[in-house]
Amino acid sequence: MITIEQLRYVRLGTRDLPAAADFATRILGLQLVERTPQQATFRSDFRDHTLVYVAGDPSEQAVGFELRDEDAFQAALAALAERGIQATPGTAEEAALRKVKAFAAVRDPSGNRIELVLRPMQSGWRFHPTRDSGVTGLEAVALRGTAGEADGDFWTRLLGGRVSDWVGDAAYIRFDGGAHHRLAVHPAATAGVLAVEYRVEGVNQLMQNKYFLQASQVRIVHGPGRRPTSEQMFLTFAGPDGVLFSYVTEGEGAIDEARHRPRQFPRERGSFCSWGSESAIPEFA
Amino acid sequence: MIRLQDVSYVRLGTRDLDGAAQFATDYLGLEVAERTRDAVYFKSDAREHTLCYFEGDPALHVAAFEVAERADLDDAAATLERLGHAVARGTPEEADRRKVRDFVAFRDPTGNLIELVWRPAFSGRRYHGVRDAGITGFSHIGLCSTDPVRDEAFWTKVCNAKVSDRIGDAPLLRIDEVHHTIALFPSTKAGIQHINHQVETGDDIMRSFHFLNDRQVRMVFGPGRHPTSSARFLYFEGPDGMVFEYSSGVGSIADELLYRERQFPFEPRGFCQWGAKPDIQEFRK
Numbered sequence: 361m362i363t364i365e366q367l368r369y370v371r372l373g374t375r376d377l378p379a380a381a382d383f384a385t386r387i388l389g390l391q392l393v394e395r396t397p398q399q400a401t402f403r404s405d406f407r408d409h410t411l412v413y414v415a416g417d418p419s420e421q422a423v424g425f426e427l428r429d430e431d432a433f434q435a436a437l438a439a440l441a442e443r444g445i446q447a448t449p450g451t452a453e454e455a456a457l458r459k460v461k462a463f464a465a466v467r468d469p470s471g472n473r474i475e476l477v478l479r480p481m482q483s484g485w486r487f488h489p490t491r492d493s494g495v496t497g498l499e500a501v502a503l504r505g506t507a508g509e510a511d512g513d514f515w516t517r518l519l520g521g522r523v524s525d526w527v528g529d530a531a532y533i534r535f536d537g538g539a540h541h542r543l544a545v546h547p548a549a550t551a552g553v554l555a556v557e558y559r560v561e562g563v564n565q566l567m568q569n570k571y572f573l574q575a576s577q578v579r580i581v582h583g584p585g586r587r588p589t590s591e592q593m594f595l596t597f598a599g600p601d602g603v604l605f606s607y608v609t610e611g612e613g614a615i616d617e618a619r620h621r622p623r624q625f626p627r628e629r630g631s632f633c634s635w636g637s638e639s640a641i642p643e644f645a
Numbered sequence: 646m647i648r649l650q651d652v653s654y655v656r657l658g659t660r661d662l663d664g665a666a667q668f669a670t671d672y673l674g675l676e677v678a679e680r681t682r683d684a685v686y687f688k689s690d691a692r693e694h695t696l697c698y699f700e701g702d703p704a705l706h707v708a709a710f711e712v713a714e715r716a717d718l719d720d721a722a723a724t725l726e727r728l729g730h731a732v733a734r735g736t737p738e739e740a741d742r743r744k745v746r747d748f749v750a751f752r753d754p755t756g757n758l759i760e761l762v763w764r765p766a767f768s769g770r771r772y773h774g775v776r777d778a779g780i781t782g783f784s785h786i787g788l789c790s791t792d793p794v795r796d797e798a799f800w801t802k803v804c805n806a807k808v809s810d811r812i813g814d815a816p817l818l819r820i821d822e823v824h825h826t827i828a829l830f831p832s833t834k835a836g837i838q839h840i841n842h843q844v845e846t847g848d849d850i851m852r853s854f855h856f857l858n859d860r861q862v863r864m865v866f867g868p869g870r871h872p873t874s875s876a877r878f879l880y881f882e883g884p885d886g887m888v889f890e891y892s893s894g895v896g897s898i899a900d901e902l903l904y905r906e907r908q909f910p911f912e913p914r915g916f917c918q919w920g921a922k923p924d925i926q927e928f929r930k
Contacts, residue, residue, distance in 0.1 A: 485777075486777055488776070488777030490775070491773075492771065492773030
């Protein structure tokens with residue numbers, strides 16, 4: 361089994377790189393790290409970057425997960441090969457673009473591109489966004505899944521994730537002990553990144569962001585609310601190219617691995633928000 | 646006795662408002678709170694503003710201190726007039742421009758323009774600098790003094806300041822538990838001698854040292870450490886020759902009964918315990 365160290369980055373294709381970069385800094389409140397004609401990278405914490413916008417096809421998306429070391433990386437390649445899953449090693453140029461030592465790309469059963477990376481770059485400098493967004497780091501990614509049980513199998517049996525809770529057939533999956541989940545897979549008609557979630561300091565920052573987004577005429581699609589699963593407060597809004605972004609704060613925090621049992625919640629509005637907020641997200645309907 | 650509660654703001658005249666504003670934001674790291682036709686207000690902490698540059702004579706410096714009650718303004722005016730200081734009552738428009746409810750203005754024995762203010766405005770929004778200078782707030786001022794012994798008597802006998810330490814005859818004066826809020830330095834003219842902002846850590850001092858050095862800002866003292874307050878410091882020159890200081894870790898005097906002020910020599914080792922030598926006229930014999 362492959363052991364994932366941590367969620368690392370999300371790469372999103374876009375037809376309009378300047379507009380996406382403007383969204384990431386001015387609206388979302390991340391810090392621009394580097395901008396080339398091909399891509400723009402953004403920081404949210406001590407990691408070199410956690411979000412990348414790449415000029416090109418918006419359906420070209422990838423989620424990067426870090427593996428602990430060279431041994432884990434080689435073991436992962438072997439485990440994938442044993443299951444008959446083709447892992448494409450990244451070229452040196454592709455690795456440099458991602459600021460990682462090495463990586464291999466695989467597709468989950470739904471077709472989402474997953475990048476397993478080795479030695480991603482860290483930054484010694486404190487994160488300081490242009491706007492006081494209160495962001496403290498990349499928290500989680502929500503994916504659309506089309507493959508049902510095969511997806512669950514891929515993420516848990518092969519990649520070592522543990523299911524923290526289910527809402528209907530949507531699974532909230534953790535890898536490290538630090539959070540209720542780092543990945544959510546929501547059954548959908550097509551694959552792709554559903555939402556990228558950033559943690560903010562507290563409820564004040566979440567609500568300040570809500571009013572800021574409203575004043576900036578950004579479409580809020582869900583929340584403010586609280587998830588009965590992770591106990592996180594959340595606010596979800598529309599970003600470029602149909603990808604959603606969320607701010608989350610508070611929540612259950614570290615899971616007691618010995619005692620936690622995944623809970624099954626019904627697939628209904630109250631399972632996505634215990635305050636009863638209405639959602640405009642088709643995957644939550 | 647005039648009871649000073651806190652230092653509230655400084656007002657500095659300048660012939661180049663845009664240049665001064667650029668320095669205050671891009672280099673010093675403050676946030677613009679408000680821009681009017683002939684003045685720019687800057688935020689450094691929870692207060693609405695702590696620095697104001699206005700279109701005017703660069704020799705015009707004003708330091709403001711907060712008093713607790715409106716009646717304190719009348720009492721102070723009576724005390725000052727009895728001692729022969731001319732006192733001007735602020736008009737409502739002047740009070741609005743200072744973001745206070747009421748104030749009186751006078752000159753200290755050296756001729757420094759001092760304002761006593763009642764109910765200076767706070768802000769519901771926290772401070773967020775454009776650049777990550779780590780500023781936690783406006784903290785103290787150095788004042789020029791043509792006779793430090795005479796002026797010490799004014800600030801300690803007419804006002805409520807207490808001597809925390811002396812460097813030669815230059816007293817470091819406290820009005821609360823912070824080691825000093827006012828410092829008097831020998832000079833031949835009146836005016837604000839330096840303006841201090843506190844930063845989070847010693848790392849912030851060193852980051853700013855390199856940041857400002859890279860941009861050819863003139864360093865005038867430090868990085869160093871004051872043997873008096875034990876704060877780490879950096880002094881550099883801003884517009885119109887004004888000296889700005891960052892410091893971190895200023896001592897606090899918790900026990901008023903046990904504390905005894907100390908005498909330090911008026912030479913570099915009295916100002917810095919690491920061996921930095923000041924290139925500041927008022928810190929040299």
